[in-house]
Amino acid sequence: MRTPATEHAPPPAPAQPSISDELAAWLEGDGERTLAGLVDVFDEKAFALLFVLLLGVSALPLPTGGATHVFDVVAVLVAAQLVAGRERITIPRRWEGLRLDGRKQQRFLDGLLRGIRRLERVSRPRARWLFDRRATNILFGLTVIGLTVAAFFAPPFSGLDTLPALGVVVLSLGVLLEDALVAAAGVVVGLVGVSLEVALGSAAVHGISSLL
Numbered sequence: 775m776r777t778p779a780t781e782h783a784p785p786p787a788p789a790q791p792s793i794s795d796e797l798a799a800w801l802e803g804d805g806e807r808t809l810a811g812l813v814d815v816f817d818e819k820a821f822a823l824l825f826v827l828l829l830g831v832s833a834l835p836l837p838t839g840g841a842t843h844v845f846d847v848v849a850v851l852v853a854a855q856l857v858a859g860r861e862r863i864t865i866p867r868r869w870e871g872l873r874l875d876g877r878k879q880q881r882f883l884d885g886l887l888r889g890i891r892r893l894e895r896v897s898r899p900r901a902r903w904l905f906d907r908r909a910t911n912i913l914f915g916l917t918v919i920g921l922t923v924a925a926f927f928a929p930p931f932s933g934l935d936t937l938p939a940l941g942v943v944v945l946s947l948g949v950l951l952e953d954a955l956v957a958a959a960g961v962v963v964g965l966v967g968v969s970l971e972v973a974l975g976s977a978a979v980h981g982i983s984s985l986l
Contacts (some may be wrong), residue, residue, distance in 0.1 A: 818861065819950060828845040828849040829922065829942040831946055833940035848865070917945060920964075921968065925967075935966065938968055
C-alpha cells in the first residue's frame with residue numbers, strides 16, 4: 775500500500791551522462807568529428823576535452839618525432855583563450871576542419887575511452903568549489919601552456935614529451951570530473967616530466983661542451 779509520502783514523492787532525477795559516455799556518443803554520432811564540431815557540441819566542456827584529445831597522442835609512450843606539433847600549437851592557442859576569460863573557443867579557420875577521428879587516431883581514442891572509464895570508477899568529486907572559477911581557469915590555462923610548451927620543445931624521438939603531455943591529459947580529466955586530487959596528480963606528473971627534460975637536456979649540453 776502506498777503511503778501519502780510515496781504517492782506525492784517526485785520521481786528521481788535522471789542520472790547525468792558520464793564524460794566517457796558523452797565522448798563516445800559524439801564519436802559515434804552523425805556530426806563531424808572535427809575541432810569545430812567538438813566545440814559546438816561540448817560548449818563549456820570543450821576546453822578540457824580539447825586538451826585531452828590534442829595532447830593525448832603525445833602522452834603515449836612512443837616517440838612522435840614532432841608529428842604532433844600542430845596539436846601542441848592549437849592547444850596553446852586554446853589555453854590562451856581560457857586565460858583571457860573566453861567562455862567559448864575560437865579556432866582559426868584553417869584548423870576548424872582538423873579531424874579527431876582519423877584512422878591513425880582511432881586506436882588512441884579507443885584506449886582513451888577505456889582509460890577515462892577506469893578513472894571514472896575510482897574518481898569522485900573533490901573540492902568542487904575550486905572548479906569553473908576565474909582564478910582557477912587562469913591557473914588551468916597557464917599550466918596547460920607551460921606543459922604543452924615543454925612537450926613541444928622536447929627533442930624529437932626522445933620520448934621526453936610524454937610526461938608533460940600526460941600531465942595535461944590527467945589535469946584536464948581532473949577538471950572534467952571535478953576531482954581536485956586527479957587534477958593535482960596531473961600537475962605533479964607534468965612537473966616531473968619538465969624536470970626530467972631539463973635535467974637530461976642540461977646533461978646533454980654539458981656532455982657536448984666537454985667534447986668541444
